[in-house]
Amino acid sequence: MADVAVSVPARFNPWPATVFVALCILAALFLAPTAGVLLSSVKTTRAIALGDLWSVPDRIYLENYAEVLFNPAVHRYFLNTLLVTVPATVASIALGVLAGHVFAKLPFRGSNILFLIVVSGMFFPPQVILVPLFRLFNGLGLIDTLWPIILVHTALGIPICTLLMRNFFAAVPNALREAALIEGANEWQVLTRVSLPLSLPALAVLATLQFTWIWNDFLWPLIFTQSDDKRTIMIGIVNLRGQYTVAWGVQGALSLVASLPTLVIFLFFQRYFIKGMTMGAIKG
Amino acid sequence: MARVELRNIHKSFGATEVIRGVDLTIGSGEFMVFVGPSGCGKSTILRLISGLESVSSGQILFDGEDMTRTAPSKRQLAMVFQSYALFPHLTVAENIGFGLSLGKTPKTEITRRVTEVAKILQLDSLLDRTPRQLSGGQRQRVAIGRSIIRNPKVFLFDEPLSNLDAALRVSMRLEIARLHRKLGDVTMIYVTHDQIEAMTLADRIVVLNGGRIEQVGTPMEVYENPANTFVAGFVGAPSMNFIRCCVDGDGVARFGPAGIRPTRPHEVSGDALLGIRPEHLALVDSGQGTFDAEIELVERLGAESLVYLRAPFLERAITVRAGGALGLSEQKLVGVQVDLTNLHVFSPSSPTLKQDP
Amino acid sequence: METQNRLWRVLLLALPILVFSVLVIWPLLSSFYYSFTNWNGFNRDYEFLGLRNFAKIWTDRLFFNAIVNTTIWMVAALVLPTLTGLFLALLLDRQVRGARIFKTVFYLPICLSAIVVGQIWIWIYQPDWGLLNTFVKLAGNPDFNYAWLARPDSALFAVIVAWSWQQTGLSMVIYLAGLTSIPSEMLEVCEIEGATAWQRIWRVVIPLLTPSTVVVVALSMINSLKGFDILYIMTGGGPFNSSDTLAMHMYNESFKKYLMGYGSAISVVLFLIALTVIGVYFRQLRKVDEIYG
Ligand SMILES: Nc1ncnc2c1ncn2[C@@H]1O[C@H](COP(=O)(O)OP(=O)(O)OP(=O)(O)O)[C@@H](O)[C@H]1O
Ligand SMILES: [Mg+2]
Numbered sequence: 001m002a003d004v005a006v007s008v009p010a011r012f013n014p015w016p017a018t019v020f021v022a023l024c025i026l027a028a029l030f031l032a033p034t035a036g037v038l039l040s041s042v043k044t045t046r047a048i049a050l051g052d053l054w055s056v057p058d059r060i061y062l063e064n065y066a067e068v069l070f071n072p073a074v075h076r077y078f079l080n081t082l083l084v085t086v087p088a089t090v091a092s093i094a095l096g097v098l099a100g101h102v103f104a105k106l107p108f109r110g111s112n113i114l115f116l117i118v119v120s121g122m123f124f125p126p127q128v129i130l131v132p133l134f135r136l137f138n139g140l141g142l143i144d145t146l147w148p149i150i151l152v153h154t155a156l157g158i159p160i161c162t163l164l165m166r167n168f169f170a171a172v173p174n175a176l177r178e179a180a181l182i183e184g185a186n187e188w189q190v191l192t193r194v195s196l197p198l199s200l201p202a203l204a205v206l207a208t209l210q211f212t213w214i215w216n217d218f219l220w221p222l223i224f225t226q227s228d229d230k231r232t233i234m235i236g237i238v239n240l241r242g243q244y245t246v247a248w249g250v251q252g253a254l255s256l257v258a259s260l261p262t263l264v265i266f267l268f269f270q271r272y273f274i275k276g277m278t279m280g281a282i283k284g
Numbered sequence: 285m286a287r288v289e290l291r292n293i294h295k296s297f298g299a300t301e302v303i304r305g306v307d308l309t310i311g312s313g314e315f316m317v318f319v320g321p322s323g324c325g326k327s328t329i330l331r332l333i334s335g336l337e338s339v340s341s342g343q344i345l346f347d348g349e350d351m352t353r354t355a356p357s358k359r360q361l362a363m364v365f366q367s368y369a370l371f372p373h374l375t376v377a378e379n380i381g382f383g384l385s386l387g388k389t390p391k392t393e394i395t396r397r398v399t400e401v402a403k404i405l406q407l408d409s410l411l412d413r414t415p416r417q418l419s420g421g422q423r424q425r426v427a428i429g430r431s432i433i434r435n436p437k438v439f440l441f442d443e444p445l446s447n448l449d450a451a452l453r454v455s456m457r458l459e460i461a462r463l464h465r466k467l468g469d470v471t472m473i474y475v476t477h478d479q480i481e482a483m484t485l486a487d488r489i490v491v492l493n494g495g496r497i498e499q500v501g502t503p504m505e506v507y508e509n510p511a512n513t514f515v516a517g518f519v520g521a522p523s524m525n526f527i528r529c530c531v532d533g534d535g536v537a538r539f540g541p542a543g544i545r546p547t548r549p550h551e552v553s554g555d556a557l558l559g560i561r562p563e564h565l566a567l568v569d570s571g572q573g574t575f576d577a578e579i580e581l582v583e584r585l586g587a588e589s590l591v592y593l594r595a596p597f598l599e600r601a602i603t604v605r606a607g608g609a610l611g612l613s614e615q616k617l618v619g620v621q622v623d624l625t626n627l628h629v630f631s632p633s634s635p636t637l638k639q640d641p
Numbered sequence: 642m643e644t645q646n647r648l649w650r651v652l653l654l655a656l657p658i659l660v661f662s663v664l665v666i667w668p669l670l671s672s673f674y675y676s677f678t679n680w681n682g683f684n685r686d687y688e689f690l691g692l693r694n695f696a697k698i699w700t701d702r703l704f705f706n707a708i709v710n711t712t713i714w715m716v717a718a719l720v721l722p723t724l725t726g727l728f729l730a731l732l733l734d735r736q737v738r739g740a741r742i743f744k745t746v747f748y749l750p751i752c753l754s755a756i757v758v759g760q761i762w763i764w765i766y767q768p769d770w771g772l773l774n775t776f777v778k779l780a781g782n783p784d785f786n787y788a789w790l791a792r793p794d795s796a797l798f799a800v801i802v803a804w805s806w807q808q809t810g811l812s813m814v815i816y817l818a819g820l821t822s823i824p825s826e827m828l829e830v831c832e833i834e835g836a837t838a839w840q841r842i843w844r845v846v847i848p849l850l851t852p853s854t855v856v857v858v859a860l861s862m863i864n865s866l867k868g869f870d871i872l873y874i875m876t877g878g879g880p881f882n883s884s885d886t887l888a889m890h891m892y893n894e895s896f897k898k899y900l901m902g903y904g905s906a907i908s909v910v911l912f913l914i915a916l917t918v919i920g921v922y923f924r925q926l927r928k929v930d931e932i933y934g
Binding site (some may be wrong): 104173175176178179180181182183184185186188193194198 | 334336341355356361362363365367369371372373382385386430434560
């Protein structure tokens, strides 16, 4: 594709323009679904039902957003999602940091195998541990609380966090650790005073990844919660479908509002996000 | 301040034994330099002394106290790494004060000590910079500053100057010598590849080979009385010439047409290796010297020249250090005069340095 | 030193390994155990059934249906995003104007939750005013009113398209990373040897992208095995189980019919499939590593 190598200035090279046009068309196709939701969210239900969804509105109708933003159930869903996402993100990264340091700087016999076992946890379908975890938390009386969701996300975050932190820590020169040890630091101080400050990008990568995944998760809250005031936002979207059956505009607004935190994170920390995605995928 | 004793130290990494029985006592306040070919275990010994690696067997004592199992942080020593190992996220001041900041030393005390050390090393104006903003020599001084601030008993240096350019290396060498004098009697253990550093800095030199000590002695001892052909060949640049010869009953060493009688006492007879340093050979007119040889190549270094000679009875070219070397041209036949008082005779089974042919 | 290191290893690893073992490893192993029982999810007691759950799998028409759907789902969800991702990566590799913006557009769907993606595509497939049917109507078929998600013939594929829309960005990112790691000398050699652009792509670039392909393929397969949310919201496995996959079937048996023992048996099968994929993946990864360094 792209341009044909030797560029003779006199002759018109059609490739860059072709590629650009092709990309524009593809991008439009890719954006169309999202654009549709955006459009529906600023239209009245009537307008949509009349097949008027795909036209640019002459008047922006904000009632749908008002409906969503002033709905106390939505507040509850948001709060619950935050209460799950923030602790689980922090906890999984913290555990990944601890394990990653050992795998990078204190390898031992069998540590490679242990590392492989932990990392392969990333690949298994969660359905495999669904039933035993349900029984476990049921036995502990924690069903219909946020605790199981937090705990499970913490545990399921360990593989990716350990993998990324190990790779980052391994890139910190050994001499820095040794210099610190000789200066009188213990391993904990090596980690907190030397390795971690040097791995802030890794923390940013993991924070964006984990936050997004946990925020977007649907399966675990579906299994572990039952009452409406314990549900998270993704379940909320499904629940409110019943309430707003034909209120397509409200549903669109709700979807957008629910995606807003992850969209913002993605747009601002895209670099970290992509880095995490590729590192997690390739170094596995 | 501390006498460091190594007793029968062995160290293996997996199945490969890297240090094979090292016994050594480093006196309090001594400046000890380790030299040896790459991979002979210099860094490993240093890391064993520091405690960063644990010995496989043997004992390490500081002032008679067993330190073999003591953590590096408890050994009261400092280490300067080849890569400097400065913390990139900390300023110069924070790097120097790092060790103190780990403990309970009050902030004002740290600042005071850092300023003091910075003055000694002329780093006063750089305290707020980060390592990336420093030149190589400045980084090296920060690394030294970080190590002296805690008044360690033992200093360990692993090729500290090898990342610097030639001029800086000379000035840092002087600075380290000055530091050793200024700090009084701290023990310094220094690994280097550089012959001049070794000769000028050392109180004593340890020559290592394949995880064993070949010789320990003052620089001049090692230079003048090498224990074997390995040491003889390793110490001194350009390296000593070795000529295969046969020592007869009268103590005359014969090779090719030549027969000479070394004046130093030795106990070798029969097949032997004659060791002659390039500076102990002189060029004379053909026929006037101990033997004749053809000039293969002349390297003019300015103040002196290195002349490489070939003769049919010599296995490899020999090197002669000559003065101005005026009138020397390649392929010319010259006479070689041997300084009989500085001849070394080695048994052919003595361990040798592997040389590129 | 070794003594301290040992202590720190234990101290630092204790918590992560404990959490991981209790909440991942142990449940994984006990899934095998429950697959031999008839636990219903609530009662304390259950019976030990031996291999009866697995025997039931053989006669379960819905299980067979789920296996077929999972295979279709895996293959399609493998081919579509991989090819589109590769195509986009090749287009974007040369410095096109606005490449940054294009990239953002293509991987934006990754950050959306599967629920939102499902929701979006429900709109697209909406029979009366959805984007798809609107297009068909504009193309000269004004009475077209096909309910894509409500017809057994099209439901599964409709979901696969939505899924691919989200996953394409991931393949593209991995391929782009692979493309940047191809040394430019190799492409220069092509120019000197006089290869056409087409030859360059087929004979040099794509073979050199093999490591990325291995990753993309494995990841797509694993992700599609996990895929559940998007099916749940778009079709719920219907209509008439036409889009029921193993993950979906497992959920229905365990949490709709409360046959948790039987559900566990299905999850064990799911696990074994995943294990095979991962095993092949790691083997290929090592092979690729030997060749491509
Ligand atoms: N952690 C290790 N694991 C395995 N082998 C090692 C390790 N550290 C050193 N070695 C081996 O031990 C031998 C001695 O290494 P050492 O670093 O002490 O050499 P050195 O004398 O410092 O060499 P150089 O002059 O190149 O720095 C080498 O053969 C090296 O490969
Ligand atoms: Mg070394």
